[in-house]
Amino acid sequence: MSCKDNLDKLLPGKSRTWTKFKDQDRVIVPAADLTETMRTLRDQCSMDMLVDVTGVDWLDYEGAKDRFEVVYCLLNVESGERLVVSVMLNEPDLEVDSMTSLYKSADWLEREVYDMFGITFKGHPNPKRLLLPELFAAFPLRKDYPVQGRGERHNFPVITRAES
Amino acid sequence: MPLQLTDVDVDDFGRKEGLWTLNFGPQHPATHTTLRLLLTVDGEEVVDAEPDIGFLHSGFEKLGEVLDFNQYVTIVDRMNYISPMANEIAWHHAVEKLLDIELTPRCKYIRTIFAELMRIHDHLLCIGACVLDLGGITSFMYASNEREKIFEICERATGQRFHTSYTRVGGLMFDLCDDAIKMIRDFLRDFDRNYRDIDRLVSRNRIFVERTQGIGKLSREEAISGGATGPVARASGVARDLRRDEPYLAYGDLDFDVICSTEGDCYARYIVRMLEIQESLKIIHQAVESLPSGPIFAEGTGKEFMPEKQEVYQSIEGLIHHFESIMPNRQMSPPRGSLYAATESPNGELGYDFVSDGNFRAYRARTRPPSLIHFSLFPQLIRGCMLSDVVAVLGSLNIIAAELDR
Numbered sequence: 067m068s069c070k071d072n073l074d075k076l077l078p079g080k081s082r083t084w085t086k087f088k089d090q091d092r093v094i095v096p097a098a099d100l101t102e103t104m105r106t107l108r109d110q111c112s113m114d115m116l117v118d119v120t121g122v123d124w125l126d127y128e129g130a131k132d133r134f135e136v137v138y139c140l141l142n143v144e145s146g147e148r149l150v151v152s153v154m155l156n157e158p159d160l161e162v163d164s165m166t167s168l169y170k171s172a173d174w175l176e177r178e179v180y181d182m183f184g185i186t187f188k189g190h191p192n193p194k195r196l197l198l199p200e201l202f203a204a205f206p207l208r209k210d211y212p213v214q215g216r217g218e219r220h221n222f223p224v225i226t227r228a229e230s
Numbered sequence: 231m232p233l234q235l236t237d238v239d240v241d242d243f244g245r246k247e248g249l250w251t252l253n254f255g256p257q258h259p260a261t262h263t264t265l266r267l268l269l270t271v272d273g274e275e276v277v278d279a280e281p282d283i284g285f286l287h288s289g290f291e292k293l294g295e296v297l298d299f300n301q302y303v304t305i306v307d308r309m310n311y312i313s314p315m316a317n318e319i320a321w322h323h324a325v326e327k328l329l330d331i332e333l334t335p336r337c338k339y340i341r342t343i344f345a346e347l348m349r350i351h352d353h354l355l356c357i358g359a360c361v362l363d364l365g366g367i368t369s370f371m372y373a374s375n376e377r378e379k380i381f382e383i384c385e386r387a388t389g390q391r392f393h394t395s396y397t398r399v400g401g402l403m404f405d406l407c408d409d410a411i412k413m414i415r416d417f418l419r420d421f422d423r424n425y426r427d428i429d430r431l432v433s434r435n436r437i438f439v440e441r442t443q444g445i446g447k448l449s450r451e452e453a454i455s456g457g458a459t460g461p462v463a464r465a466s467g468v469a470r471d472l473r474r475d476e477p478y479l480a481y482g483d484l485d486f487d488v489i490c491s492t493e494g495d496c497y498a499r500y501i502v503r504m505l506e507i508q509e510s511l512k513i514i515h516q517a518v519e520s521l522p523s524g525p526i527f528a529e530g531t532g533k534e535f536m537p538e539k540q541e542v543y544q545s546i547e548g549l550i551h552h553f554e555s556i557m558p559n560r561q562m563s564p565p566r567g568s569l570y571a572a573t574e575s576p577n578g579e580l581g582y583d584f585v586s587d588g589n590f591r592a593y594r595a596r597t598r599p600p601s602l603i604h605f606s607l608f609p610q611l612i613r614g615c616m617l618s619d620v621v622a623v624l625g626s627l628n629i630i631a632a633e634l635d636r
Contacts (some may be wrong), residue, residue, distance in 0.1 A: 071558060087567035088327060114454050118570070120596040122581050127587050137583060139570050139598070143454055143468060146475045150570060173456025174606040182291075197284035199636055213296050 069142075069149045074109050077103065082123055092150040094135075100153050101163045104138070108168055113140040113149060116169035121183040125209035132156055136185060138165065155185060160227035164190040237545050249277060252617075256285050257518070258365045260621040263631030265605070267620070274616050277611045286635040292416050294595030298561065300536065301400050302595065306395040309597065310633040312355050313348035315384070316575040318397040323478055324571035324582035326486045329564050331400045331535055335480075335522040340406045341397065342480040343414065344387075345573075350381045350421075352576030353461075353503040353510075360500065360625030361432055364441050376424050386410045401527035402534045414518055418511060428506065443498035446611040446623035449494055456610075457603045461577025461610040462627060465502045466494035472574035484516045489593045496626035533562035534590075561590035577601060577628055601633040 070084060082093040082103075095103050107113040110204055118139040124130035132154035140149045153162050164187035165172035176187045177196040184205035187193060195202065204211055254267040261609075262265075264285040270278040290309065292389045294302050299322075305315040319341050326333065331343075358373030386404065387410035388394040392541040396403050429430040431436050448458065453466040463470060473481040489505040491498035527535050533555045541548030566588045572581030578600030587593040604627045611623050 069613045085567075087565075088330075088569050092568065108527055115457055117457060117459075117572075117579065117595070118581060118583060118598040120598075122568070122585055122594045122596075127585075127593060137568075137596075138584065139581070143470055148570070150568075169457070170452070171603055171606065174257075174602060175457075178602075195284075197287040199284070206289060211292075213292055 069107065069111050069113065069147060073103070073106065076106050076110055090154065091146065092149065094136075094152050094154060097155060097162050100151075101165075101168075103151060104140075104165055104168055105147065107140060107151070112144065113142050113147075114162070115141040116171050117141045117145050117148075118163060119165070119172055119179055120181045121185060121207065123183060123207065123209045134160065134185060136162055136179060160184060161186045161188055163188050166190055170190060181205070184208070197204045232606070235287050236396060236606050237548075244343065247435060248272065254620060256282075260624065261631075262359055263629070263634075264629050265629065265634065267608075269612075269617070269620065271617055271632050274618075274619060276612050276615050276620065278477075279612050279620075281605055282354070282609055283631070284633045284635050285604065287504070288636070291595060291597065296591065298558070298591040302377070302592070303397060304393065304395045306597070307395055308632060309599065309636060310352075310575065310577060310580075310601070310630045312630055313352040313394065313576045315396060316342045316348040316352070316573075317580065318395065319345050319479070320573040320580040322397045322399060323573050324569070326567060327571045328567075328584060328586055329399065329544070330533070331528050333400065333479075334525050334528055336405075336524045337401050337526045337528075338480040339517050339521050340402060340526070343406075343514050343521075344384075344396070346514045346517070347380050347414070347480065349510045349576040350507050351377050352441060353507050356628040357428065357432070357500060358502055360622070360628075361438060363621035363625045364434070364438060365437065366432065369431050372424055372428050376421060379413075379420075382416060383410055383413045383453075386413055397537050398527075404539070405526050406521075411518060418515055418518070420509060425507065429602055433504065434503070441619070442500060442517060442626070443493075444495050445615060445619045446496045446498075446626060447494050448607065448611060450492075451582055452607070452610065453494070456607045458607060459579070460574065460576070460600055461499055461502045462604050462607075464579065465491045465498040467492040472572060472579060476572075477589060478573055480517060481513075483520075486513050486514050492567055496622050497572070499626040516530065534559070534564075563588045564590065568594040572598065575600065577630070577633070578604065588605070597633075599633045599636060601630050605629050606632055 085092045091120055097183045115229055116170055120137045122135040124133060134155040136149045136153045164176055174196055181197055182205060244483045250271050252269040254269055254270050256264045256266040266282040268280040268282060269276055290305050293305050303318050303321055306321040307314040309317050337636060353378050354373040358370035362370040384394050385391045387406055388396040450467040453468050455462045467490060469488060469490050473486050486509045489502050491502050534556055537548045537551040542552040564586050566586055568585045570581055570583045572579045581598035583596040584592055585594040613622060
């Protein structure tokens with residue numbers, strides 16, 4: 067039985083949106099149900115590996131209603147079945163539960179999403195930036211952050227030769 | 231019983247009683263690239279390690295949102311620069327999945343050959359560098375000799391030794407020439423002798439075995455929960471290989487084994503890589519001998535395919551085709567949607583989480599880098615080991631910082 071039928075049977079009555087694109091099932095769940103859904107998927111549908119966590123900023127996407135999406139790619143190691151679970155978030159409430167208690171791999175991946183999109187993860191053991199320096203003031207993978215031009219340099223103090 | 235950090239008294243300045251903090255990197259010969267570890271040591275024993283990464287972050291994913299599907303291939307090349315072509319293949323695998331392009335048999339086989347050459351190349355560097363860090367310089371030289379031959383094949387086939395940018399949407403930059411095929415055959419013929427040299431020098435070398443066996447153990451459960459893939463996971467008993475489980479390119483037609491071990495230590499990861507080289511040789515051998523003839527671009531003259539350079543220069547139709555496939559306002563529109571597509575790169579599952587908004591470039595092109603996930607396992611592998619084991623564990627994970635930071 068596929069994950070889709072299984073999930074609908076195990077957690078009935080919850081609102082979730084299923085989409086299918088190029089033979090891949092994706093499910094969008096409300097942020098409040100994320101932990102419960104992921105726990106059910108891990109414990110009862112044996113989706114035992116969290117392959118990837120990433121974010122998408124839908125700001126410039128034509129017809130998109132929500133601003134941010136956090137995407138969790140799950141894999142059943144035995145059967146090879148994949149499922150993508152995602153959560154939609156809107157400003158100002160950019161917070162979602164951390165999956166670190168369920169999957170160890172979520173640790174760095176969630177830190178990277180925070181680093182690039184500014185989405186915070188509730189209950190993360192080490193909620194720091196991963197790739198960029200702590201002083202960095204922006205979230206560069208947001209669509210309103212320019213690819214080039216006006217940027218982050220003026221946020222850093224300028225030290226002249228005389229002062230150094 | 232190793233010391234736990236929670237047992238240690240911390241003074242007003244955050245210093246831990248009796249423990250030393252040791253900076254490993256960012257510039258250290260054994261990191262090979264730029265990454266930093268903050269090690270907390272109790273004498274010779276590592277109590278904790280905190281990786282500090284991001285030194286090579288260059289915003290590749292942001293660039294993926296402005297460059298089109300063919301242009302971005304030059305950037306993905308530079309992610310895992312030890313096996314550049316494997317990145318190109320993974321990237322265009324995702325794009326072709328989005329565009330529903332079925333490759334021609336010849337293109338599939340050529341890509342398979344190069345994917346496996348890259349796997350040999352990557353594994354040779356990993357093995358060579360790991361042994362080099364543990365004090366054996368000779369096998370690194372032997373491995374480099376063979377890597378040089380692979381560079382030469384790449385140079386002959388694509389015009390570039392390193393950052394080949396060889397794949398295109400639905401095809402290749404140009405066909406594989408006969409010279410390159412001959413060089414691949416020569417490589418296959420001579421490789422065995424040099425491989426045996428490395429094998430005899432290292433596999434039963436007492437110093438190497440004692441410094442790697444039982445070090446950096448990763449259990450099957452930890453590997454799955456930690457998201458490990460590729461040789462690292464297979465050394466821990468996770469029998470998963472995308473080449474077999476989700477066949478792409480020509481892997482469905484070719485005969486090879488998936489190498490696994492159950493030990494999960496540094497030595498097991500070394501052995502898995504060594505044996506995978508053998509399997510890769512088997513695959514290349516079969517692919518070269520059954521290389522189909524025919525075109526390298528898929529059927530049709532759609533705007534998503536690049537025309538051949540000869541046509542562009544010598545016919546007006548070719549020039550128009552080139553114009554239509556290059557100019558942003560004339561390019562074809564892919565279907566809108568999100569998808570995840572992955573291939574088995576030498577290091578593990580290299581995936582692209584892809585959002586398309588109907589333009590011929592990605593709205594969001596997320597790379598799932600195996601190095602990042604493997605490096606996040608590092609602290610738990612090194613806890614309780616000796617200081618000198620740091621390089622053994624680091625070497626066995628094959629961390630490529632450019633892919634780690636992107």
